[in-house]
Amino acid sequence: MAMIEVKSITKSFPVKKYDQAAKKYVKDTLTVLRDFSVNFDQEGVTVLLGPSGTGKSTLLRCINGLETIDKGDIIVDGMSVRDKHQLRKIRETCGMVFQQTVLFPHLDVMDNLTLAPCTLLGMSKKDAVERAKQLLDKVGLLSKEKARHNELSGGEQQRIAIARALMMNPKALLLDEITSALDPEMTSEVLAILENLASEGVCMLAVTHEMAFAQHVASRILFMDKGSLVCDASKDDFFTIYRKENERIASFLKFIGE
């Protein structure tokens, strides 16, 4: 059984549309994901590619229960996201990191890391601090344990956010365009960390526009367009066969400079 089973989900958002004839705004819905199904196993790095607005981030947010789904179901490790009581367990299973770093501003780095495991997993402060130190060492920021978020660069904040997600010992990491707000130098810092984690066997599900990351680290690539899955292939197949045969993928890759 796959760890994450997305079973033909539909997700739409309410939007306002201007009605020319009536000369007023009317309520409308924008369907982002339509009858979408996919499975993820607990292994390797899966990269979600595709143009903006195709529902990549929405898919991740649905898996984490941040968005409620209209139809279908998502089963994470045997638990349904529709079951509100299991949402906490699901979020423990899938750690998530966002594009905008949101380290808690009233806590220093160490407390940012230890808050969730101490409150939710009942970990003792001492164990949490020890684990936090290991993870900070892993992301190369052990010296910053007393720093506040405004004393850190964007790349450092994102590395801390990754460590914070790993504190909960998740089975998979959901990464939502985590390098999009960073300059190339910081991006490479963060990607190096991810590459390290991947080599240690941490399972990741990443939305990204970093082709270098997709080419070096990914084991499987999903290409999405207009709310549906265009291609689900291994990395090698994607960059060789699909690139040649699928026009949509070819033009996307051309625009992104690959």
Add this chain to the structure above:
Amino acid sequence: MGGYTLNFRVLLQYSGLFLQGVVLTIKICVGSMIISFFLGMLLAVMRQSKSRVARFVSTVWVEVLRNTPFLIQLFFFYYGLPQLGIYVDALVVAIIALGINSSAPNCEVIRSGLMAVKTGYYEASAALGFSKFQTFTRVVLPISLRLAFKPLTSNFVNLVLTSSVCYGITLMEIMGVAKTVSARSNRPFEIYLILLVVYCIFTYLVSFVAKAIDRKIQIKL
């Protein structure tokens, strides 16, 4: 002006009375600060909640208190409630009335703090597995109270100044003491001069303590 000589010496005999007044003023202020802070927080949360009833109650509460004079609110509690058979000590009435009165501006500043917390923080804590309640108590409230701290201080300064009205319900806090002493000694100029200085010291102390706390807890978003 001509010929008036300041004479503080005649007031020395009343220093014990003054000290009692100072203690009573401090009691009133500290008590009502605590009430107004927690009540303000509760009202702010109600104002931001999804429940229509809670929002309505909070809005009416704040609007009524902000648009009526404190003296009348005080008299309402002190002279009005006994008519309903509720008898309360003047000090308790003063503390509660002032606490309720200040809860309105406190609600507004705490609410602005709550509104300044970006949705990203809610999502980040939800994604870590925090429940809505835990997100609120562990993340949102600590952030918003820190953001609201400076304007809260200015509300507390206001509260200290407003506490002088409490002499209106027979309380011998420093304003009440000053009234009495001024009638006995016939030295109103000196007495009210002292009073002005005392209130300046009070409010300065409040801001001094607040600044020290603010240095410790301030955050940048």
